[in-house]
Amino acid sequence: MHPIGISFIIGYERSMGAFRPLPLGAYRGDRVWSMSGRSGQALNMWQMAQLRSTMDMLIWKRRQPPVFYSGTRDVVWIKATLIAEIEFRG
Numbered sequence: 001m002h003p004i005g006i007s008f009i010i011g012y013e014r015s016m017g018a019f020r021p022l023p024l025g026a027y028r029g030d031r032v033w034s035m036s037g038r039s040g041q042a043l044n045m046w047q048m049a050q051l052r053s054t055m056d057m058l059i060w061k062r063r064q065p066p067v068f069y070s071g072t073r074d075v076v077w078i079k080a081t082l083i084a085e086i087e088f089r090g
Helices: 045-056
Strands: 007-013 022-028 031-039 075-083
Touching (some): 007 031, 007 045
Antiparallel strands (some): 022 031
């Protein structure tokens, strides 16, 4: 069981160059149950390469995304195992 309020990275958009905001999901029980939003990131090129390498090892192999998604963006879904540490800036 995962604590309520923790968001996980559940994918990334295919793009040339830098990451776009990462889709986030929240757990309820043992399943990702909702997309909780998107988060930008302030990573340097080395950190982005490391994160992308990690995410590429976690590709979601099922036909259906892990969450309900009605968008049109080309999202690569991943298994929800990477916890997103979010800092709000004002």
